[in-house]
Amino acid sequence: MIRRTWIALVTFVLLGANAFAQQAASDGFVPMSSLPPGEELPAARFVVASYAFFLMLMVFYVWTIWKRLAKVEQDMKELGRRQGGATR
Amino acid sequence: MKKLFVPVAAITALMFAYAPIAIANAPYESTMRLVQKIFYFHFPAWMALTVSVTICTVASALYLFKGWAKADRIAVAAAEVTVIFGLFGLVSGSLWGRKAWGVWWQWDARLTMAFLLELIFFGYILVRNYGGPGAEKLAAAMGIFGGATAPFVYKSVDWWRTVHPKTSVMTTLGETSPEMWFVVWFCTFTILLFMGLLLAARIRLEEQRAALDELYLAAED
Numbered sequence: 001m002i003r004r005t006w007i008a009l010v011t012f013v014l015l016g017a018n019a020f021a022q023q024a025a026s027d028g029f030v031p032m033s034s035l036p037p038g039e040e041l042p043a044a045r046f047v048v049a050s051y052a053f054f055l056m057l058m059v060f061y062v063w064t065i066w067k068r069l070a071k072v073e074q075d076m077k078e079l080g081r082r083q084g085g086a087t088r
Numbered sequence: 089m090k091k092l093f094v095p096v097a098a099i100t101a102l103m104f105a106y107a108p109i110a111i112a113n114a115p116y117e118s119t120m121r122l123v124q125k126i127f128y129f130h131f132p133a134w135m136a137l138t139v140s141v142t143i144c145t146v147a148s149a150l151y152l153f154k155g156w157a158k159a160d161r162i163a164v165a166a167a168e169v170t171v172i173f174g175l176f177g178l179v180s181g182s183l184w185g186r187k188a189w190g191v192w193w194q195w196d197a198r199l200t201m202a203f204l205l206e207l208i209f210f211g212y213i214l215v216r217n218y219g220g221p222g223a224e225k226l227a228a229a230m231g232i233f234g235g236a237t238a239p240f241v242y243k244s245v246d247w248w249r250t251v252h253p254k255t256s257v258m259t260t261l262g263e264t265s266p267e268m269w270f271v272v273w274f275c276t277f278t279i280l281l282f283m284g285l286l287l288a289a290r291i292r293l294e295e296q297r298a299a300l301d302e303l304y305l306a307a308e309d
Contacts, residue, residue: 043123046187050126050180051108054133058282061172065289072296079303 103278114271123187130180132279137173140166145235148228160224163231165290167212174206197248201241208234
């Protein structure tokens with residue numbers, strides 16, 4: 001048990017130290033325009049992902065509003081029906 | 089309000105249909121090139137958030153200090169819309185940052201404050217849904233504090249060192265590229281109209297819920 005605790009503790013400390021370690025300082029910066037083509041991230045996928053996320057998020061949100069409205073209106077009808085049945 | 093909903097929805101749909109064409113035809117920004125096109129929905133989303141935060145704050149104050157039930161319904165609707173636009177703003181910003189800055193996220197002043205604003209309004213929704221009796225007033229106080237945080241988010245880029253562009257970027261854009269400036273404001277107006285529609289639909293939901301509660305109370309009597 002103690003051994004396992006020690007292993008867990010050492011692993012945690014090592015991983016934690018690694019996570020918080022500072023990146024090695026670089027000597028300078030290379031302008032984005034001078035990067036070789038292979039090292040540049042393609043921009044199109046970020047633009048597409050952004051607009052696709054907007055579309056999906058808004059469609060999902062409109063759907064949740066519609067779903068909740070339908071539920072409340074169904075409850076209102078149900079209540080009206082029950083009240084009608086009780087007064088008869 | 090109900091009469092306006094369908095025509096405004098039709099106009100918004102037409103504007104949304106034209107938006108991709110306008111964005112595609114807008115000139116490329118000289119240093120960021122294609123990825124800058126995220127800006128055309130990123131900036132409008134934050135504008136929509138600013139409007140919804142303002143509505144939520146004013147409505148929360150009216151509910152808290154005047155006790156207007158209608159204001160509470162508007163506040164909860166605006167808080168939810170705020171969370172939605174904030175979520176898109178953070179995600180689109182992160183996607184843009186990955187390409188422009190080389191990182192998905194940076195804990196600098198603007199990004200951190202925007203994230204905290206999102207958390208405040210997410211907290212508002214949680215309090216409303218799980219806070220139990222009296223949660224409305226607690227949430228209204230959160231709405232006011234959220235509103236008080238918003239100006240700090242906006243001015244953070246001017247007050248502190250940050251990787252995010254400054255607020256003056258829109259002023260200079262109008263001078264340097266009127267075509268880009270037009271597309272930005274076209275998209276902003278489109279998204280503001282859409283936000284208005286979402287808000288109207290969400291307020292309608294709250295009104296129907298209130299009507300249902302009254303019906304239940306009447307049935308119990």
